[in-house]
Amino acid sequence: MGEETKTKILREVRKDFLQELLKKGKRFDERNMNDWRPVEVQKGAIKSAEGSALAEIGGTKVVAAVKFGIMTPFPDRPNEGVFMTGAEFVPFASPGFETGPPGEDAIEFARVVDRGIRSAEVIDVSKFFIEEGKVLGLFLDLWVLDYCGNLMDTGSLAACAALLDAKVPKIEDGNIVRGEYVGGLDMKYKPLTTSFIKVGNHFLMDPSRDEEYAKDMTLTIGSVEGKVASIQKSGDAGLSKDNVLELVDVAFEKSDELRKYL
Amino acid sequence: MNIERIVVPGELIWEQEMRVPNTAVVDGKTYAAVVGMVRDDKFIPLELVYKAKAGDNVVGVVTDVRHAGYSVDLGLAHDGFISSKFTRVSFKQGDLIFGKIKFTDEVGSVDITDAKRLPTGKLVSVPASKVPRIIGKRSSMLNVLRDGSGCSIFVGNNGYIWVGGKGNVQLALKTIDFIVKKAHTQGLTDAVAQYLNENGGAVTVPPKDAPEGAMPPKEETKEANPLMQPAAEKVESGQEQAEIVEKTEKTEEKLDIEEM
């Protein structure tokens, strides 16, 4: 009896019960419909990285780390630095996580967080050019340590905090001088995501793990300064155009609340 | 005498050999094998892995339907099994059940008997070591929980708990959380009654804690085990639920728990 099958069965069990609660306007825990769970951000959590943060939303914990390295540029962008996002679902983070290379969920997670940051154009990769054939690469790693629901938003929060914490290393003679820095990334905006799950006819933001068992679909909206920077819909069910626009409005408001923790 | 200390694996508990679960005997002395408390010369594990044994109550989820019977997820290394031969109820995948362990064997199989389907409700999982506290001496804690929240609650020794009914489910869940966090403290039943009252509950039954240090009565009542009767059909009405609750309490009284 694999974890996946158990998850599917538990999903039906929780869905019925959650829908009954939702009719009365309640969620499993005692939140209002549009409340964040408790949030904590610890910047500089990893001293070996040039920027880092541990972010926690309602028990879900993600460590984001920024490392710089010298790389050859992409052939179609020879004068730009490289920005790459990787993610790992560490096996102890959830009974359902397996060892091995990142699966489709981990890959989607990394790419969606990356997209929100890239669209907001907060990292100026043109500043990372060193000399012909050599550019600075920024490696952003998202390490999921504890999965209690809503990975996307916790990951984005950790990523943004780590980028804000990051210090760009000094380059001398085409090499990185470890331990010496020339300043931060000077980010103009703080890109964050806000995620919603659909349960029957209700949309719940910041779903807990229990609530995620009952979901029909997820919508993640990345935003900066009143603009939409990324959208990702995942899961089986569909939603209406009005739904999307309503959720965008909520996302603008709610991500601002989250920015206070940065 | 109330000397209390927390021991870790490998720490000495008794200078002689004692056959107690979650301990290890080496050279005639008994050592803790898990983190636990030594109080009044008793060893109480604070963290443990549940080991299924005959007579235990369990709560689980039906995960597979086969001709021979049903597989039930109990949160353990192996699924439990309800044999078609010993049940008249038809279960389907996803049903929540409450039953009793008929027998286990040395390779970890768990056979469940007297399984009853539970109506829609919330399933939570608590560490197995905390289950005795959630039940309490002669179900004292469980009674306070049910009374104060107005919910139906079924507790499996395997650590799964079902909460349902028309009462304040969120309060019941919060209180279970509270008990789990405070499991190692004393006077907990009173603290829980207070917690319930402070948070919107209404405890009407005074907590029935036996006086400190007394041993629970060892009456082996001859009354027929109510759960051994032929399984009832689909339980939906409040009346039938109340009957099950009553029968469960009687059974739990007999499956006694260590003094805390």
Add this chain to the structure above:
Amino acid sequence: MEKPELIKDGKRLDGRTPKDIRPLRIEAGVLNEAEGSALVEWGGNKVLAGVYGPRECIPRHLSDPYKARLKVRYTMAPFCSPGEHSRSGPNRRSIEISKVIREAFEPVVMTHLFPRSQIEVYIEVLQAEGGTRVASLTAAAVALADAGIPMKDMVSAIAVGKLDGQVVVDLGKDEDNYGESDVPMAITHRGKEIVLLQMDGLLSREELAQNLDDAIEGCEKVYEIQADALRKTYEKEERGKLKL
């Protein structure tokens, strides 16, 4: 890089005396989902261990009818070293370390109580500064106890060695690379059984004997901190609080 002078006037690079252990902080029950967990912060090392089990043995055909199968996975995150960003995924070194850590727990974990199942220990090195394998083992022992997995004894680990002719305890940054010998060791608390022992470099018989004694003594200090971390979990109200 030129080899630094590792001991001068009885003081090591970071000011420690030969027998001093780097600051060691251990917290148990730091994760919500994992059944048992522990954070070890030892000098500049930050290691997280998480435990699941006993649970279903996968793959089924590898399950043992008489006992639980122990699985240990030690990995270093790509951002854990102050130098280059490394590739993620297992490498030869991490596979060997996973094996010796698993074997260290085989004699103590009471696996015969859980036939046909598996107990998994996952160790993630988030920050590395010399002695990650002993920090990992120390964390794994606490995580196993935190999960309620019965063990006959508690295991503690430390790395000892030789720097500039002097026998020292708890090799730190640069010391394990530039020293003359590196001896990681794990010992059970009650039985004083050595359950992990590796060595590289050159040592005389006397020096090795000294190292073994020092390691036993050093492990006692580590044990006290592990035991403390486990006892403390019952005083604090919240599980799942992680502060790196």
